[in-house]
Every structure is written in structure tokens, then in C-alpha cells.
Amino acid sequence: MERRTIFPGTLLPVMLVMPQLVLTLIFFYLPAGQAILSSFTRSDPFGMHVDFVGIDNFIDLFTDPLYVDSIVRTVIFCAAVSISSMAVALILAVFADHEIAGRGIYRVLLIWPYAIAPAVAAVLWILLLHPQIGPVGRWLNQHGIHWDYKLDGFQAMLAVIFASTWKQVSYNFIFLLAGLQSIPKAVIEAARMDGAKGWFRFRTVILPLLKPTMFFLLVVNLVYAAFDTFATISAMTQGGPGKATETLVVKVYQDGYVNQDIGSSSAQSVVLMVGVIVLTALQFRFMGKRNAE
Amino acid sequence: MIGQSRNGTDWLAHGVLLLGALLFILPLWLMFAGSTQDSALISRGELSMLPNLAGLGVYADVLLHGASGGPPVWRMLLISFGMAMAVAIGKIAISVISAYAVTFFRFPLRMFCFWTIFVTLMLPVEVRIIPTFSVMADLNMVNTFPGLVVPLIASATATLLFRQTFLAIPDELMEAARMDGAGPWRFLKDILLPVSAANLAALFVILFVLGWNQYLWPLLVATDQGLTPVVLGIVQMIGTESATEWNKVMATGVLALIPPVVVVILMQRWFVKGLTEGEK
Numbered sequence: 191m192e193r194r195t196i197f198p199g200t201l202l203p204v205m206l207v208m209p210q211l212v213l214t215l216i217f218f219y220l221p222a223g224q225a226i227l228s229s230f231t232r233s234d235p236f237g238m239h240v241d242f243v244g245i246d247n248f249i250d251l252f253t254d255p256l257y258v259d260s261i262v263r264t265v266i267f268c269a270a271v272s273i274s275s276m277a278v279a280l281i282l283a284v285f286a287d288h289e290i291a292g293r294g295i296y297r298v299l300l301i302w303p304y305a306i307a308p309a310v311a312a313v314l315w316i317l318l319l320h321p322q323i324g325p326v327g328r329w330l331n332q333h334g335i336h337w338d339y340k341l342d343g344f345q346a347m348l349a350v351i352f353a354s355t356w357k358q359v360s361y362n363f364i365f366l367l368a369g370l371q372s373i374p375k376a377v378i379e380a381a382r383m384d385g386a387k388g389w390f391r392f393r394t395v396i397l398p399l400l401k402p403t404m405f406f407l408l409v410v411n412l413v414y415a416a417f418d419t420f421a422t423i424s425a426m427t428q429g430g431p432g433k434a435t436e437t438l439v440v441k442v443y444q445d446g447y448v449n450q451d452i453g454s455s456s457a458q459s460v461v462l463m464v465g466v467i468v469l470t471a472l473q474f475r476f477m478g479k480r481n482a483e
Numbered sequence: 484m485i486g487q488s489r490n491g492t493d494w495l496a497h498g499v500l501l502l503g504a505l506l507f508i509l510p511l512w513l514m515f516a517g518s519t520q521d522s523a524l525i526s527r528g529e530l531s532m533l534p535n536l537a538g539l540g541v542y543a544d545v546l547l548h549g550a551s552g553g554p555p556v557w558r559m560l561l562i563s564f565g566m567a568m569a570v571a572i573g574k575i576a577i578s579v580i581s582a583y584a585v586t587f588f589r590f591p592l593r594m595f596c597f598w599t600i601f602v603t604l605m606l607p608v609e610v611r612i613i614p615t616f617s618v619m620a621d622l623n624m625v626n627t628f629p630g631l632v633v634p635l636i637a638s639a640t641a642t643l644l645f646r647q648t649f650l651a652i653p654d655e656l657m658e659a660a661r662m663d664g665a666g667p668w669r670f671l672k673d674i675l676l677p678v679s680a681a682n683l684a685a686l687f688v689i690l691f692v693l694g695w696n697q698y699l700w701p702l703l704v705a706t707d708q709g710l711t712p713v714v715l716g717i718v719q720m721i722g723t724e725s726a727t728e729w730n731k732v733m734a735t736g737v738l739a740l741i742p743p744v745v746v747v748i749l750m751q752r753w754f755v756k757g758l759t760e761g762e763k
Contacts, residue, residue, distance in 0.1 A: 196589055197667045203588035207596050210581035213637035216622075218603045221614035228614075282503045285496040292497075299504035301751060305743035307696035307714045313736050314510045316721070317517065322528050323729065325513070356506070368759035417610065421698035425718040439610075446613035447703060455613050462610045 247457035272411035279362030312425035315353035343434025369403035518733035550731035559713035570694030578641035685757020
């Protein structure tokens, strides 16, 4: 789409687009380029020599069982967080769409958690789940379940999934409620007149109309779960115990920043960038199709 | 038509929504109640849901003195506030003018510029942390406030949003403005920005929260304690847990939550509208 009317001149628009362009070049293209370059190199332990090694870093990466484990772990984690936060949000949004007394207050109560930082969500969940001080953790231990997410890898995974899901519910709630509200009342009324009741009406009439919103949210949630949860995981478990909660982003941080293995971490960064670009492309193909319809 | 089933659904709706609301309020309440209690008692597992009003002094204590030898919390809050405002205002400013340039002008390489910006749309800073960090080191921006903020300002989301808004402005509006002799600046200032006020407000909320909640980038770039934002500071307070002052951690958590929550609640209507419309 283009505008018909425009302002004349070349210098002014170039000046206007320049700040954004320069920042993008310095803080996006330059680092991305550097990451791609150093993903094909390897330096000796003392940083004296840098050798070009082709795709060796990538081969090492994908033949490293630790990296493959981390991919699998990330996929499980992302799927669990995205699906459960969308499911909880959908239930809440369906009921918040009802014409009931006080629905404005309920909405505020469900929207404010949008502001919670992932790291603060982690602190809140530490307070709940901590085996010695957290009410939930203590309750579990008193009832015969040996709960210590700092020692048990599976429990650690559950803990970071809970905290990450909890923080994301309100984002999904906002979009799903808006999606529900944009469904014309006439459509729902027509379904009601045809005798479609409760769950059946929801499944056959409302859910299909929500599909575009849900697909959009799925991609956003996957990106959130893959990247924004670094803070949650870092605060709760630091990727441990062992490597039980080490997702791909945590691993890039560990290998690149803590262990200073630039070649490998650059290759990992490149893999992540490709992953995000594929997700974005999927999203736009889908949205483009929808707009064309 | 108010039948039996209708009423039944209402009760169910109240029940579910109340449960949902409590799911978020209760942990927050626990944090507040805990902040007022004695740290030693909390460590022994005696965290109570009832606040101890005599313990409210902990807020003044963390604000002025911090915890575990860390910086005072007022300083962390100041850094966070500075980051949130700088990210929000900086991003909006450069995005408005670049979107204005690509929609209301024609210049060589215009679409190339647009796509160059657009490609960065969904690449969060987390993906490119290590290389971006080395660029920051080359620019001597590690452990500086601009270093904390400027890389977060570069992203395409806001530019895309404004471009969509601007494309929807009727041509007649601009023709009328030009007929009245309005130049590009007047048009931007007197017509375009007021018309886009709802989008500006929504974006401000989103970016303020984004800036306030940053964790990984400060962790890398702000190793100097004087630059620690509160979201990072609170995690560092927990430390190794052997001697965590839990009441101070919780008080800092409450303080870290208040500003972004207030911004979201105050601007809720605009924010929800702008957020959900922007993505379509």
C-alpha cells in the first residue's frame, strides 16, 4: 500500500530515517555480521590466533549431545509455557466476556500482571515454592512429596514452567478477550437460535473465529518462552540443577559470557537468529494470507 | 430472558474470574506480608499471610541502605525509571520520524531503508547478546547509562506500528493541510501526532514496561553496582541464600512492581486498545 499524496524533498526524509537506520546498523547488523563471521572461526585458548574453520562450529554444535539435549528441553519448555498460558487465559477470557456485574474490576485484576517483570515473577515463585520457606513447597513436603526444586531436575523444570506461564497469562488474556469481543453478537445469537449450546457453540462457532488470534499468540508466546524467560530461569535455577533447566538462551549466555567460548556461542546465536526469522516468516505468511482473503 | 441457566452461568463466571484474580493477587499479597516480617522467622519457614505493621520500616531501610552490601534501592529504582523512560521516549521518537519519512516522502532507497529496519522486527536483544556486547565494548559503552539504553532503542516494532497508522490517514487530510500551507513539520506536529495520540499512549505503556523489566542486558553491560536496575538488583539480593534477608528481598520486590503496574492500570484503556489493534 502506498500513499497518493506526499511531501516533496529528499534531504529531509533521509535525515528523518537516519537515526533509526544508524542504530539498526550498529546494534543489529554489525553484531549479527560479527556473529556470523566468528561462527566460522575458532581462536586458541589464549586468544592469539583466530582460524577459519568453515562450518566446524555448527557440526560440533549439532553433534554435541549437550546442545541437542538443550534443543529438546527448549522445545518442551516453550510448548508447555505457550499452551498452558494460552489455555488458562482462554478460560478466563471466555468468562470475562460474559455480561456480569463487576466485569470491569475483573478485567483490571487480570490485566495488571502484564507489568510483572519475568525476574520478579521468578522471585514471587521462589517465595511460593521454596522447600523451606515457601507455603506451597512446605505443604508438599508435609504431605509426603519430597519437594526440592533446587535438587530435583524435573521439579526445577516444573517450577520455571509455572513461573513463566503465570507471568504470560495476562498478555494472552488481553488479546483473547479482544478477539472474543470482536466476534459480532449476531453470529453468537444466530448460533443460539439454532440451538447450539454452551460447549458445543464455543467449539464450533467461537473457537474457529478465534483461530487467527490464537495463531498470532502462539508465535509471540514461543518467542517469549524461548527468550524472555532467561530472567526467570536465571533467577530461579541458573539453568540447574545440572543442566535440567538450561534452555538455548541460557546456554548461549553460559558458553559465550561465562565460559568465553566465542566461536561456539556465535554459532549458537546464528542458530537462534535463524529460528526467530523462520517464526517471523511463518507469522507473516499466515497474516498475509488472512489479509488477502 | 433471565432463566435459571443464565444465573447458573453467572455464578460460574464469578467463581472462575475470582479464582483467576486470586491467582495473581495472592502471591503479591504474600510478598507484601512477608516484607514486614522478621527475616529469621521467614527462613525458619514461618512466613505468615498476615502483615506485621511494625515491620513496615523495612521499606525505608531498603530504600536508603539496600541489602547485603548492595546499592540502596532508591538508586536502583532511579536507574530503572531512567531506563524505562529513555527506552520508551527514545524508541517512540526515532520510530515516529522514520515511519513519517517512509510513508510521506519519496527518496532513493526508501523501501530498502524500510526493509532494513523491518527485518529486525522480532529479533530480541537476547538472541544477539554476545556479539552486541562486543560491539558495546568496542564503543567503550560498557558500564555507562547510554550503553544500557541505546541498543534497546533499536528495533522495528514501533516503526511498523506507526507506518500502519500513517498509511491509514486519509489523503484528504494531508491535501487540506498542504492547501493551508502547512509544511512537513507543521503537519507532523499539529495533525499527525494528535491523530495518533492513542497509539502513542499504548506504545508508551508497552515500552515503559519493556524498559523497566530488562534483565539480561543490564546483567552483561552494567556490572558496575551503581548502574544496577531494580529487577536485576532484587535477584542479586537473594544471592547464595545462606544469609538472604528475605524481608528486604520482598520489600524490594513490591517496590519494583509498583511503577510499571501503576502505569499499566492508569493507562489501561488506551493500552489495551492500542496493543490489540496494532498487531492486526
